[in-house]
Amino acid sequence: MIKHILFDCDGVLIDTEIVAAEVVTDWLNSENVAIDIEEFIRDYTGKTFTDIINILKKKGSLSPDLDLSLVVPELDSEIRDNQRPIDGVWEMLDSLNTARSVVSNSAKDYVELALEKLKITHHFEGRIYSAEMVAKGKPDPGVYLLALEKLSVTRDEVLVVEDSVAGVVASKAAGLKTIGYLGGSHVRQGHGDQLLMAGVDALVQDHVALTHYLSEY
Template structure:
């Protein structure tokens, strides 16, 4: 008999359609400090934790955000999310029919994850099973967060199914030795998105939750 699987969900771009809003928040926060970056720069940072995003933006553009004002990012993001954040299409129905253990493992802060899931009414599906990159030493693409979540919930890596929208997240799950499904159903998806996830190591890539639900049924998961 096959072992029970743990479904591990990324949050941004998987559970909630937040990536375009987060990009807008970074652009606005940087502009508020007299700095200019474009949303295409933020697209290069999807899946990273905030400290790594600052570093990556500096590497790509030479623009340095003042460390003393790092909280600006969350303040602007929170306001934008409160006004505009929506769940990804079909996720509510998917979770309502998922009769398997599940958790969230996200590069975002716990505060941001909770805010996002509360706004979109998804929190009841994950209470007590939320993990942030702030809980581990290394963020994605390192495997630390996924391994930490699996260990805390008592699952071996090979018994975990990770659903990710970013190449960094896919790389992290592959490094953790888990089954990885790529997800391109968010508003930030581009024509090259699926190929990028496959190149990062995703076993399969799905454009929406109905397709993942069908895959789960077909595989008895």
């Protein structure tokens, strides 16, 4: 029996994955990294900015001396200013009778601000689990394992809604049934196939379809 639903934030509740792709791609271009939005979406959606920058440092695309403590807050700030809901999110959340939490690679204060802007804070009652609370972000399962521990629920009692390959890899590594959400504006052709390859249990196209799926629990 499903007792709790764990929602990713970006790309599921708020439509910021495309904003993040635009902002970070522009910044990387300014640092002489040759990358476009489509490549960023394909290779980096769902990963933390810290992980993305460290990956590019290891590749030699960014200076190893780049100060993450300066760059990441600037990127976060620009994206926060452009947060917007995904169509149908209010109706979907209002339809639920099951307890729910947010499990995100984004910073906790970022998620809190997003929920406040969307006026959906009350749906989660402070239950926000962020990658900054664990050693590694998604695709590592740590943040999902933390949520299970804090919520005192078993794997069989949880359902996850994720939009990224990194998120699905993390949730499945934690042993959780996972729904792949395809309603974000960053989703491109073939993304559903990528989520299926990552192990997702089912796919939904938008919040109307997600509402119908979740009504069975």
